[in-house]
Amino acid sequence: LKTGDRVTIGSATFQIRSTVEAEPDKLAGGIGFGPRFLISEAGLRATGLIQPGSLVRWVYRVKLPDTANSERATDAFIADARNAAPQAGWEIRSRSNASPQLERNINRFTQFLTLVGLAALLVGGVGVANAVKSHIDRRLEVIAAFKAVGATGRDVFGIYLAQVLLLAGIGSVIGLALGAAMPFAIVGLFGKLLPLPVVPAVHADELALSFVYGLLTALAFGLWPLGRVHDVPVAALFRDTISSEWHRPRWSYVVFMAVVIALLIAVVIGLSFDKRIAAVFVASSVVVFALLRGIAALLMTIARRLPRTRL
Structure with missing residues (x-):
């Protein structure tokens, strides 16, 4: 035209x-x-x-x-x-926010990444708890031997706590190295295909924060099985059945674990992009764990009261 x-x-x-x-x-x-x-x-x-x-x-x-x-x-x-005009439904743009729709999409994507990160943190913590418990189960005789030669419960707890922290630190460093190298690898392989210029860089603050997350997660989920080593008896050297007798850790270890969990929750919520989503996720996770624990206790109680079959 x-x-x-x-x-x-x-x-x-x-x-x-x-x-x-x-x-x-x-x-x-x-x-x-x-x-x-x-x-x-x-x-x-x-x-x-x-x-x-x-x-x-x-x-x-x-x-x-x-x-x-x-x-x-x-x-x-x-x-x-x-x-x-609160009901007008206006989409207001300014020179500092020329595309509110793009900003909303970025916010939604950031919220999604927040949920993914928190879910990964929770799943990793459960994995740490299972790994520590399995490790302690295989070392009951070693723990009993330590006590037989004079080691106290706190000494044994300190030994295995140092092992867990060392392994958590090594694993965190490996993860940080892979995460820091990922942007450079992506730009090197697909830089010409990206629609926007991407300049990879190493952010020391974020890496340090991730390292703290790793250590706090390992402590929060590993202290419960670690606290049980305090009361492993010397009789474990002579009776294999003692390995299945697990009880709640002492209150000092429970309080220590509660302080670490509270610190981890404060860090997660306080440093999250969307604090409301982080708080809801944490509260939901606590409720789900409590429900699962309650259901497990109920099933065990019902199983104890069921009549036993005769062979």
Whole structure:
């Protein structure tokens, strides 16, 4: 189409009077699937396209006075507009937020990554607890031998706690090394295919925080089976059946574990991008663990009271 041509839109015919070579703020209007056609509001209504049920989006552009060109003045104007018409359903854009839809998508993706990270943290913690318990089960005779030569329960606890922390530290360092190298590998292999320029870098603060997460998780989930080594009797050297007699750790270890769990929860919620989602996830996990524990206790109680079959 060129100047002077006539086009028919709906029930109205228009003549192209001129062309627009450049349009201010065109990027803020989103992706266009064709050339933009500018007509008056009266001409738009003459086309008959605006009917009940039609999808119409109105865009208003506001120019603030030169004395109110700061970000604070822009935020104040946006807040006033939302308060004046809370049910209007406006999507307000500014020079600092040209695409609210993109920002919402990024926020949703970040929330998804938050859930994935917390789920991985929980699954990893359960794995640590199972691994520590299995390790302690295989070392009952060694623990009893330590006590037979004079080691106290706290000495044995300290020995195996140091082992768990050492293994957790080694595993965390391996994970940090792989995570830090991943952006460089992706850019090296697929850098030319990425639509945006990506500059890989090593962020020491995030790596240190991840290391703290690893140690706290290992402590929070490993202290319960570790606390039981304090009361392993020397008789375990002579009776294999003693290995199945597990009881709750002493209160000092339970309190220590509670402090570590509280610290881990505080770090997880306090440093999460979306604190509300992190808090809901933590609360839901506690409820689920409590329910599973209660169901397991109920099933064991029912099994004890069932009549035993005679062979």
